[in-house]
Structure formats: C-alpha cells, structure tokens
Amino acid sequence: MDQWLIGIAVVFVVLAATLAVLTRDPARQAVVLSALGLGLAVLFAVLQAPDVALSQLAVGTALTPLLILLSVRKVTRRPDDGSSDLSSNRNEGSDPERT
Amino acid sequence: MTARARLLMFLAAAAVIAVFFAVACVRLPAFGSASHPYGDRAVAAALEHRTANVISSVNFDTRAFDTLGEESILFGTVLGATLLLRRARDERHVRAQAEDVMTTTRLFGALLLPVALIVGVYIVAHGQLSPGGGFQGGVVLATALHLAYVAADYRVLKRLRPLAVLDVADSIAAASYSIIGLTGLIVAGAFLKNIAPLGTFNEITSGGTVPVLNAAVGVEVASGLIALLAHFLDQAVEIGDPEQRDTPDANAQGGT
Amino acid sequence: MGIGPYLAAGWVLLIALYGLVTSRNLIHAIGCLAVAQSSTYLLLLAVGYRSNGTAPVFSDLTPGTRPVVDPVVQALALTDVVVGATVTALLLALTIQLRKRHHTVDPQALTGLKG
Numbered sequence: 001m002d003q004w005l006i007g008i009a010v011v012f013v014v015l016a017a018t019l020a021v022l023t024r025d026p027a028r029q030a031v032v033l034s035a036l037g038l039g040l041a042v043l044f045a046v047l048q049a050p051d052v053a054l055s056q057l058a059v060g061t062a063l064t065p066l067l068i069l070l071s072v073r074k075v076t077r078r079p080d081d082g083s084s085d086l087s088s089n090r091n092e093g094s095d096p097e098r099t
Numbered sequence: 100m101t102a103r104a105r106l107l108m109f110l111a112a113a114a115v116i117a118v119f120f121a122v123a124c125v126r127l128p129a130f131g132s133a134s135h136p137y138g139d140r141a142v143a144a145a146l147e148h149r150t151a152n153v154i155s156s157v158n159f160d161t162r163a164f165d166t167l168g169e170e171s172i173l174f175g176t177v178l179g180a181t182l183l184l185r186r187a188r189d190e191r192h193v194r195a196q197a198e199d200v201m202t203t204t205r206l207f208g209a210l211l212l213p214v215a216l217i218v219g220v221y222i223v224a225h226g227q228l229s230p231g232g233g234f235q236g237g238v239v240l241a242t243a244l245h246l247a248y249v250a251a252d253y254r255v256l257k258r259l260r261p262l263a264v265l266d267v268a269d270s271i272a273a274a275s276y277s278i279i280g281l282t283g284l285i286v287a288g289a290f291l292k293n294i295a296p297l298g299t300f301n302e303i304t305s306g307g308t309v310p311v312l313n314a315a316v317g318v319e320v321a322s323g324l325i326a327l328l329a330h331f332l333d334q335a336v337e338i339g340d341p342e343q344r345d346t347p348d349a350n351a352q353g354g355t
Numbered sequence: 356m357g358i359g360p361y362l363a364a365g366w367v368l369l370i371a372l373y374g375l376v377t378s379r380n381l382i383h384a385i386g387c388l389a390v391a392q393s394s395t396y397l398l399l400l401a402v403g404y405r406s407n408g409t410a411p412v413f414s415d416l417t418p419g420t421r422p423v424v425d426p427v428v429q430a431l432a433l434t435d436v437v438v439g440a441t442v443t444a445l446l447l448a449l450t451i452q453l454r455k456r457h458h459t460v461d462p463q464a465l466t467g468l469k470g
Contacts (some may be wrong), residue, residue, distance in 0.1 A: 105376060105377075106376065109372070109377075113369050113372065113373065117365065120362075124358045124361040127361060127402070130360050130361065130404060132405070133405060135424075137425065137427045138405075141411075142426065145413075151413045151414040153412065153423070154411060154412075154426045157427055162430065176442055176444065177444075179448070180448040183448040183451070184451065184452075229414050230412055232433075237437070301413075331444070334451060
C-alpha cells in the first residue's frame with residue numbers, strides 16, 4: 001500500500017516538474033510550481049517526513065509562487081499602468097537626478 | 100554562443116551526467132533498504148538528550164552548528180533582498196488603495212487569521228515534541244499573516260505588520276542563536292553544546308537548548324520572510340517605474 | 356521499487372537544467388532553479404526511506420518498537436526548503452533590479468557589462 005502511494009506521488013512529482021519547466025510563461029509557471037509544491041508535500045508525507053512536508057507545503061504552494069507572481073507583476077507592468085488614474089496620489093519622493 | 104550551440108553542449112553534458120548518475124544509483128542501497136547507520140545513531144543521540152522529535156534534535160543539537168550556517172544564509176539573503184528592493188530616489192510611490200472584498204471573505208479572513216497565527220506559534224513551541232519547529236512554524240506564521248492581504252487589502256496588511264519591529268526582531272533572533280552557542284562555549288567548553296537542563300522526555304520543557312534555539316529560528320524565519328514579502332509587495336503594489344515617459348522604447352522589449 | 360525514486364530525482368534535475376539553459380526569461384529560469392532544488396529533496400528523502408518505517412518522532416511511539424526512517428537526511432532537506440525559498444527571493448530581487456536598470460529580463464539580451 002505504501003509502495004503504491006509513494007509510486008503515484010513520485011510519478012506526479014516528475015510530471016509536474018517536467019510541466020513546470022516546459023511552461024515558458026512565468027505567471028503560468030507559478031501555478032504549475034504551486035501544484036509541484038503540493039505534490040512534493042504529499043510525497044514527503046508518504047515518505048514519513050512530516051517536518052519537511054510541513055515546510056514544503058507552506059513554502060512550495062504559497063511562498064515561492066507568490067514571490068514569482070509579484071515579480072512578474074513588477075517586471076511586466078505596462079508603462080502607463082497605474083500612473084494615469086493614481087497620479088493624484090503621487091508621493092513627494094520623485095527625484096529624477098539619479099544615475 | 101548561439102542558442103543552438105548552447106543546447107547541443109547542454110545535451111552532451113546532460114548525457115554524461117545521466118550515465119554517471121544512473122551508474123552511481125545502481126550501486127546505492129536500494130530504495131527502502133534497512134541499513135541506515137547514521138539514522139540509528141541520530142535516534143540514539145536524540146533519545147539520550149530526551150528530545151522526542153529526532154529531526155529537531157539533529158537540527159538544533161547534533162548539527163546545531165550547521166543550522167547556524169543555514170540561518171546565516173537566511174539572514175544574509177533577507178538583508179540582500181532588502182537592499183536590492185529599497186525604493187530608489189527616482190521611483191514614484193503610489194499609495195495602495197482600499198479594495199472591495201466580499202463580506203464573507205472578510206469574515207473568513209478575520210476568523211482564520213488568529214487561528215493560523217496560533218497554529219504557527221504552536222508549531223514553533225512544540226518543535227522538540229511533534230513534527231514542527233522554528234523553520235516550519237516560522238514559515239506558517241509568515242504566510243498566515245498574509246491572509247490579511249487575501250481577505251482584506253494591502254493597507255490592512257501594512258497596519259498588521261510593524262516592519263521596523265520585525266527588522267529588529269530578525270537581527271536579535273539571528274544574534275541570539277550565536278549567543279546561545281557562545282554560552283555553551285563558556286559554560287561547557289564547546290560551541291552550541293546542549294547545556295540547559297534536559298527536562299522530562301515528551302514534555303514541552305524537554306530537550307535542553309533545542310526549544311530555545313527553535314524559538315530563535317522561528318522568530319528569525321517569520322520576521323525575515325514577512326520583511327522579504329513586504330519588499331516584494333511594495334515593489335509590485337506601491338512603487339512605479341522610474342523615468343517611464345523618457346524611455347518608451349526601452350520598456351517595450353522588457354515583457355515576456 | 357529498486358532505484359526508481361533515485362532516477363526520478365535525476366530526471367527532475369536534468370529537465371530543470373534543460374529549462375535553465377534554454378530559458379529566455381530570468382523569472383522562468385529562477386522557477387527552473389526551484390525545480391532543480393526540489394530534486395535534491397527528492398533524492399535525500401528517497402535515500403533515507405526505510406520500508407515499513409515510520410516518522411522518527413517518539414512523542415506517541417515507544418522507542419524500538421518500529422523501524423523509523425533516517426532523520427539526518429530529513430533535517431538536511433528541512434532547513435534547505437526554507438533557506439532555498441529566501442535564495443529564490445534574492446534572485447528575483449536581482450531580476451527586478453536588472454529590469455529597472457537594463458529594461459530586459461532576457462538573459463540572452465544581456466551581452467556586456469554596463470556601468
């Protein structure tokens with residue numbers, strides 16, 4: 001029974017990892033990475049490593065995909081996004097004489 | 100180098116790695132074998148120091164020096180990311196706006212947030228007894244706090260998150276790990292030696308310095324990750340690009 | 356199950372390296388690096404597994420009654436899961452800085468050093 005669970009979990013992890021690498025769009029990749037994190041957490045649990053499963057669950061399914069999505073949002077922001085409707089709230093700290 | 104040449108080079112190298120890795124695997128003990136000499140010794144060492152969770156004992160007692168290195172990496176990366184993501188002088192700061200959230204979502208978040216935080220503290224505190232400890236509990240604490248962002252909006256999260264306090268807590272926790280180690284050096288002649296009373300097996304006060312080090316790492320991981328996420332959220336939510344109007348062509352090639 | 360799980364870890368590492376080599380987006384490359392990291396956890400925990408073993412936690416288990424899996428490799432993987440996530444964060448921060456200063460996240464467009 002244990003062997004079957006471990007086998008299924010390993011196959012899922014391998015497929016999810018392959019899919020995560022072949023997903024070229026970072027935003028979509030974050031979703032696949034989240035599934036991979038969940039699969040790894042399940043695998044660690046059936047491999048009798050509850051401590052590792054616990055941290056993998058929080059890190060792999062939530063933290064890493066969140067960091068990637070935030071970076072994607074920052075990096076792919078369009079030039080006019082957020083400046084046209086929010087310009088009234090602009091802060092004082094815009095000092096253009098850097099670099 | 101062209102992309103094609105790079106791919107061919109990678110395939111050649113990967114084939115070599117794959118062959119050697121497979122050959123090495125064949126000579127390893129098969130999956131699930133009964134021979135684990137280091138594991139057996141680690142279990143014996145943990146039981147000797149009355150720590151029920153052997154993994155915590157390995158991390159914070161037998162191999163505590165290694166964990167000092169790991170938490171130094173953690174401190175260093177948080178410091179580095181903080182430096183890299185600080186707001187440059189030419190960037191615009193856009194205040195995050197209040198957002199509409201469904202009442203049920205808000206209620207769900209308000210109910211779940213304290214429960215999740217208590218679970219995080221519980222996991223840190225019971226690291227020497229049950230699965231858990233500073234690393235896991237710290238991660239749970241850090242992610243639990245961000246329920247406020249999911250269930251409400253960024254302004255609520257900012258109010259719940261005293262960043263200046265967390266930065267200081269991070270540094271103090273990182274330093275206290277070394278101080279506990281130095282105390283061991285002074286009192287018993289070995290860095291990070293388990294000097295505290297070992298207590299009764301399977302009670303919360305067992306394990307000597309293990310729960311103390313667990314707490315230090317828990318505070319460091321939680322405050323470090325919250326600070327890290329805070330800088331990313333600031334960048335994504337509140338900070339605009341510099342000199343956007345001046346270089347419209349440069350921005351065009353940056354996307355995916 | 357023989358050496359299947361070890362080979363699975365090797366495959367995950369190689370496919371992640373393939374993604375790193377062919378990546379045209381640094382954020383995608385960092386995601387591939389996270390996959391490569393997870394292959395090491397897979398290998399470590401597979402090495403430490405013992406058939407019919409249980410978790411090495413003795414709060415509800417009398418020592419000696421059941422075989423337990425190897426706790427040393429679990430401790431190694433445990434710290435690295437958390438530290439690896441912060442390293443990922445540092446790399447993403449570098450990417451954000453790169454995008455700010457060089458206006459690109461394509462590693463192949465970064466040809467020379469610029470002041």
